[in-house]
Amino acid sequence: MDEAEQVQDGNGVTILDLFNAVRKHVITAVVTLVIVMVAICAYTFTRTPQYTATSELLATYRSSAAASGASSNAVELSSGANYINSQIQTYPQLIKTESVLQPVIDDLGLDTTVKELAASVTASNPDGTMLVDISVNDPDPKQASSIANSVAENLRKQVTSTIYSDEGDKIISPVNLTVVQQAYAPASPSSPNVKLNMAIGLVSGIVLGVMVALIKDLLDTRVRRDSDVTTVIDAPVLGSLSRNEAYVGTSPVIISRPASREAEEIRRLRTNVMFVLPDEPLSNVIVVTSAGPSEGKTTLSVNLATAFAENGSKVLLIDADVRNPSVSKALGIEGAVGLTHLITNRVSSHDAIQRYWKPNFHVLPAGKQTMNPSILLNSRAMKALVEQVSGAYDYVIIDTAPMQVANDAAVFAKEGPELLLVAGLGVTEKKLLRQTGRELSTLSIDPVGLAMNYGETEKPQKGGYYYYGDESDDNGRKRQIQHKKSEKMKKD
Structure with missing residues (x-):
């Protein structure tokens, strides 16, 4: 049986063991917590604030019957809904392409590349909806909103017309994208999330502190208490x-x-x-x-x-x-x-x-x-x-x-x-x-x-208790015992 197996006679580590380990190595646990909190603070407050702006588009199906003025039947509408669902799945990758982002760079005069811009742009489709959310992260809140709106507009153009044209002959797209929510400059940064990071740091520091104290206790071969x-x-x-x-x-x-x-x-x-x-x-x-x-x-x-x-x-x-x-x-x-x-x-x-x-x-x-x-x-x-x-x-x-x-x-x-x-x-x-x-x-x-x-x-207590003064030397000088009188005795 090795050292670890001998702890608690093989019964494993209990809550009482953890408590005793932390109590014995409380300084180690506190130092670990402080180190984790300092690291989290350093990471949090040295990060450049990022602002997230989001625009939203609605995808609808444009049937051939509707284009000619006739009414659409239920089968065609159901088929159209399935088609939109399959198309929406491609939009998160479509917005990162050159055909969507290069016009954004040109329109806004951005000093960046398509690859760099793609890293800050994301698209998502909320479950059970025909919506497309386009979010942009940028250190400048105004620029974040401008990019989000421009990406939404260029995605709309690509989906509704460009990708369906054939050598100049425009074909009506079965998918119609409409911007239903413009992106506005956010008032506060989305990252770093100071409160969340501090909470994560506190919990992580406590857990790690307890683990370090327990490991130190298990590795300590001598009794301490x-x-x-x-x-x-x-x-x-x-x-x-x-x-x-x-x-x-x-x-x-x-x-x-x-x-x-x-x-x-x-x-x-x-x-x-x-x-x-x-x-x-x-x-x-x-x-x-x-x-x-x-x-x-x-x-x-x-x-x-x-x-x-x-x-x-x-x-x-x-x-x-x-x-x-x-x-x-x-x-x-x-x-x-x-x-x-x-x-x-x-x-x-x-x-x-x-x-x-x-x-x-x-x-x-x-x-x-x-x-x-x-x-x-x-x-x-x-x-x-x-x-x-x-x-x-x-x-x-x-x-x-x-x-x-x-x-x-x-x-x-x-x-x-x-x-x-x-x-x-x-x-x-x-x-x-x-x-x-x-x-x-x-x-x-x-x-x-x-x-x-x-x-x-232990240090002698002086709050109304006897405590010991200097030791007597080898020649037999008597040791002085002092007593601090209570406040009541002083008044008397």
């Missing part, structure tokens, strides 16, 4: 972490910047996680993973664990990503001894588990990789350790390998712990996310929630 993730993973979004340098370093933001917006993001995530955890055995064990690497799962794990510890809970943070240990680096602690040594009984829990920041915050680094990680993490010793720490701590946070690398997180979650899936906006590959979703669905594992990383930082 929460909805990109929730359409694949059926779980609530419990929190979002913004893209900020505050998360970079060897100290969680709650410790380094306790009054920052980023610290509040972590606290909000902690609170939401507490609310959604079920009251079941091992539900206080939270397994953190992501679909692919570099999505910020370790950063989220250490910050979430710190938030639980700040709240007074007894917390254990375990680095189970033994293939690529990151927790010790993120916290700036020694990680040479840890989980791998504890499970293999080479050290005791007293030697492997470290205290960090507060007495109620403990960390178990990954340690050095000594055997196959899958065998190690699927061992009975590991399961026993999870059950033991679940009873000894209020919350246990386990940072595991990305699902692309290994399904360790799924193995843990299958035994009872809750799974928290991290997605990095602009980083997570849609293909990997879909693969992760299918694997979790196959194993009947429902994530307790989703956490988004690398979101765009």
